[in-house]
Amino acid sequence: MSQNSQLPKRDKSAYRPTPKRVVFRRDLETGKWAWIKNRLFFPIQTHAQALYRKLEGYRQTHPQYYVRTAFAAVIGALIIIPAIGIIQHDPAIKAKVIRGIDSLTQNKVLTLAAVTGRSTVYDEDGLMHGFGYDVARQYASHLGVELRVIKFDDANAVLSAMHSGDVDLALLSQSNIISEQSAKLPISPLACSDSERAIFAGAGIDADLVFVSQADSDIVSNVTQFLCDDEFQEDLSYLAKFHDDTLLDNAYNAQHFADAIQKLPLYEYGFRLSAKEFNHDWQLLAMIGYQESHLNANAVSPTGVQGIMMLTQDTAKAMGVKNRNDAAQSIRGGAKYLSQLQSQFQDIPEVDRLWFVLAAYNMGPNAVRQIQSRLSESGKDPNLWLNFYAYLHKNAAKNSRYRQCITYVTNIRTYLEAIKKHNANA
Template sequence: MLTAIKHAPHKALISLCAVLVVAGCSQPSTLQEIRDEGVLHVITRLSPSIYIEGQEGPSGYDYELAKLLADELGVELRVRVASDNTEILSVLDKNYAHIGMAGLSPQPALEGRYKTVSIGIAAQSMLVYHRELDRPESLAELAGKTIHVAADSNHEFRLNAAKQAHDGLQWQVHSGLDAAGVLARVESGEFPYAMVSSNELDLNHVFFPMVKEAFAVGETTDLAWFFPATQDNSLSNAVEAFFEQRRSDGTLAQISERFYGHLDRLNYVGARTFMHHVENRLPKYEDLFRDYAEAFNMDWRLLAAIGYQESHWRPNAVSPTGVRGLMMLTRNTASHIGINNRLDAEESIQGGAKYFRIVHEKIPERIPEPDRTWFALASYNVGFGHLEDARRLTEGAGRDPDRWMDVKEFLPLLAQKEWYSKTRFGYARGHEPVIYVQNIRRYYDVLSRLNAPLEQEPEQAEQFVRIEGAEKARPDTGAAEGDLRAALPRELGMIPPTL
C-alpha cells in the first residue's frame, strides 16, 4: 500500500477514502459535530418573546428552550445576538449557526432555504394603529394608506397575498426595525398604521398605550426555529423529538405560562396609570425598595411591584378591612414582625420585605424559581394555610402541586363549599391570590424592562460569544427592545426615574 501511495498518490487516496467510507468513517452528522465540539451555536435577536438579558442574566421563551436542549445534548449553549431578522437569515444562509431563533413562521418565500421546527407558540399578524385615528375595520379601508412592517417579518407574505383582493394596498418595509421600534413609531404618530406579530404585541403593548389593535390579517401560524438547508436532518430531527417530549411532559406549557400567562393584566387605563406612577410616585420610595430588598435578599423590583399592587405606592392607604400603609400590612402581621407605625413608608417597606422573606422561606425548597416566588406571593396574599389547601386539591386531582400553572386553577375552588369543606383551613376568596400574583408579575416585568441594563456594542460582528457575555447589536429601532427608554413618551410619565 505504501508503494502504491508513492507512485500513484491521487488514486491511492481515493481508494483509501473509499475504504474509510465503507468502514463507517464518513462525514459526521451535524448532531455529531455539535457533540464533538461541545457547543450549540444559536443566532437570535433581542426580544422579550425570544431572548433578552436582564440583571439576572439571559431569559426569553426561546432561550429557555434552547438552554434545555443544550443541556440535554450535553453541550454548551452559545448565543450571538443579531441586529434583526435579516442578519439572522444571512447567518443561517452561510451556515454560521446551527439554529436561528427569529420569531418567524415558515413562509412560502423561505421554502427550500431552511428547515423548520415548530416551537409551541402560535401568532397572527395584527394590524395596529394610533389611538387618535378612526379604527379601520378591514384592509380595504386602508387602500392608498401605508402599512409599516419590519423587514423579514411574518407580515410581508400575508400582505402580498391580500394585495390580490385589495387594490391600492401598500406597505413600507423597514430594515433594522424590530417590533418595539415599529410600535414606538405608531405611539408617536409617525406610523399611523403598522403590522406586528400578536405575541410581540402582547409583550410590548403596556409600553405603548397609544397603540390600538384593529384586526388580524391571515391565519394563526406556528412560530418555528430555523435551520440551514445545508445541514443534514440529524439536528432538526433531534429538536423535533425534543419539543415533542417537552410538550408531553408539560414543560412547553409551563414555560409558555411563565412568559405569556399574565400579559392580560394591564389594559389601556391601567398601563397609563402605572407608567404615570412610575415617574411621579416611585422616585420617592425607590431607594427604600432597593435598600430593604437588598437587606432581605430579594429583587427590589419585585418588592416595588408588591407595593404597587397593595397601595399604588400610597403610604397612607387604608382598606375597609383595616390593612394599612404602602405595603398594606395587617395589625397582626405588623406586630409579629416588629413594625410600630404601618403608615410610615420606610417601616412599611421594611415590614413588607421582611414578611415576604418569611413567607418565601416557608415554600418548599424543591420548588424551583420562578414558581417558588409566585407561590410565596400567593401565600403573602391569602395565607400559607390556604395555599397549602389549594396545593393538596391540585395533587388530589392528579396535577402537580409544585407548579403555579396547575395550582392557580385550584385556588378559586376555595370559595366553593363543595371544595373548601374538604380542606383544613376552609373558605378563602381563592380567585384573589391568582389575580394578585398575575398583576405583580406584570408590574415586575415592566419594571424589569424599564430598568434593564444598557446594551453594549458588539466588539466583532462575526464572533460567537459565550452566553455570559453575549454579543449584542443595537438595531436602529429608536428603542431597542432591551432599552425601551427612548420609546416611552415623557408626557405619559413613562421614563423610568433612575436606572
C-alpha cells in the same frame, strides 16, 4: 612503569569540597511559601534567564535565521487564520454533530439557542424568564433533562450554532429564517392552531415563534408532538396570559403607573435601604408596594390590611412593625417578610422562585404548599411555575383567592419589567 604511576593517590582534601553553584541569601525567599518559591519558581526563573541569554547570543551570531523564522511566521498566519475563519462559519466544512432524541436523553441536557427578546428570553437586570424560554423549560421537564440556554443577539448567530451542531434546538421567529439553506431546516411552531396564534398575538407575544433543529435530527418531530398535545395546549394558553405584555397598553393603567413613577422618589430611599438589608431588588419591593397600595402609606383594605406593603396585623407584629401606616416600618416589614418566604421556598429553582414567593406573599405559604402537594399527587412537577399557574386558572371558579393571586403575580411581573426599563432608559 612510569614514575607518575608509582606515586600514591592523595586523599581528597576536606578543605576543598565539590564546587556548588553559589546561591546568595538575598536570592532566596522567606516566609509561608518559601519552599515553593525556592524549589520551583526560582529554578524556573534561573533556567529561563539562561535560555534567553543563549538565544540572544545565537541571534547575534546567526541573524539570518531569525529573519527567515519571522517571515515564515507571517506567511503561516496569513494562511491559517483565514482558513480557521472559513471552517468556523461554513457549516459544509465544519464537522457536524447530529443531535437527536437519543443523544439528548443520554446526555440529560437540552441545549437551546435563542435570540434575546420579550417573547423568547427576557434577561434584564437580574430578571430572566420569557414565554419561549418557559415553553422550552416545560419540554425539558417532560423529557426529564436539564435545560441550558445560549443567548444570542441576532438570528444568524443562532442559526450558525444550529448548523454546526453546537445546540439541540433553536428558538426564534420564523420571519428570521430567510436564507435558502435555513429554510430547509425542520421547524415546529409554538402555536399549533390559528386560535393559539390569536391568543399569542392578543398577549403581545410573537405568534411566529418556532423551534428549529438540524435537518437530520428527530427532535423537532418530538417537540411538535409535545406542543400539540391537547392538555399542553390548554397550559400554553395560560402561560401566554402570564406573559401578557398588554397591561400597560391600557391608557388608564399606563397613566396610573406613570403617576406612581413620579411618586416613587418619596419612598425610594426606604425601598433601597430595606432591599440592601434583606438582599432584595429594591425595584421588586417598590412594585409589590405599588400592587398592594399604589404606594399609599395610609391605605386600608376591607379585610384590615394596612400601609404601603398591606401587612396584616399578625404579620406586622411578627415582623416587628408597630405602626403599619408608617412608610419606613411598613417597607422594612414587607422586606423582612419577603426574605422569610424566600427562605421557605429555597427548593424552587431560582428562575421560578420569585413567582412562588409572590404567590405566597399574596395568599400565604401554606396555601401555596397545598397546591404543590396536589400537583405532585397528579404526577406534575410541583416546582414548575407553569404547572402552578395553570392550576390556579383551572380552579379559579371555585376559589376567588386563586383569581386574585393570578392577577397579583402577573401584574407585578409586568410592573417589574416596566420599572426596570424605565430606570435603564433614565
